[in-house]
Amino acid sequence: MYKIGVIGDKASVSGFKAVGLSVFPCADSAEARKTLSRLTKEEDYAIIYITEGLCRDIADELDKHRDKMLPAIIPIPGMDGSYGIGMTGVKKSVERAVGADILFGND
């Protein structure tokens, strides 16, 4: 059985606790980086959601797990709105596969 983790600033993630996810409030990106590497080492977590505000500075940590099957590290918007980082991830995948951005050209 796997668990689902949520990393983010306290205000954004507290609600996720109520639906039964494991929540790890982090104040800054250094703390988030530490938490993330701890969670990925434990291998109990199949999905780790991380708020965009925090994953902006630790993109390299996220990229490490991009090619592995587990865990799936998914950026979600935080309380302060979306920075488009999650979308950039999708875009990156497309660019990687096709060689050019063909889906998002219009917007």
Add this chain to the structure above:
Amino acid sequence: MNVNPTRMVMTSLKKKLATASRGHKLMKDKRDELMKQFLELAKKNKVLREEVERRLGEVYSNFTIASAVMSPQLMEEALMYPTQSVDLSVSTKNVMSVDVPEFEFSSAQEGADNIYPYGFAGTSGELDKAIARLSEVFPVMLELAAMEKEASLLAQEIEKTRRRVNALEYIMIPQLEETIKYIRMKLDENERGNQTRLMKVKDMMLAEAILEKQAADEAAMEEYERQHPAG
């Protein structure tokens, strides 16, 4: 390639070329199919992400209102002990020989049909709404996670396959063809050289034979003249 121009080497290279072309064709088919699936997935992924982001935004705004109405301590207290716990099981799905995860979750609840981990006395209605919405969004978020992971794994596989296709198409196969051509020309050249040499030897042997014959004839003539002195 640096090889000995022999028939043996050429045969083995020809075999290699056949394998390489076959591999190239297969890889190309794989790449095309992967690409097809990936593009569909990426389109869906984009839509789903937009939906999740929008709905999460709503959830957050509900939370914001709730936290404005309630004191932070009370809010934290209310959310501290979840009644739900989520168990996630992961199975793998094979898409064109790429293993992608599939998530399935089951949430265990303590109280019957009660997603709210608190009594209603001290909390605001907005918090209820926020949590209800969040638990609605949650399955979609799971779907998004699976889809995004699949997309990035497929993208990786496509990249790898494309590299292989290109390596075969632009390096391996031309090189093999080139080398085979080189060996064939070298062998033909040897063949012609041999032919000429043989012809030359034949000419020389003929000339020698003629000379010998002439010498023999002359000797016979002399012999005859000696026996029958001219009268």
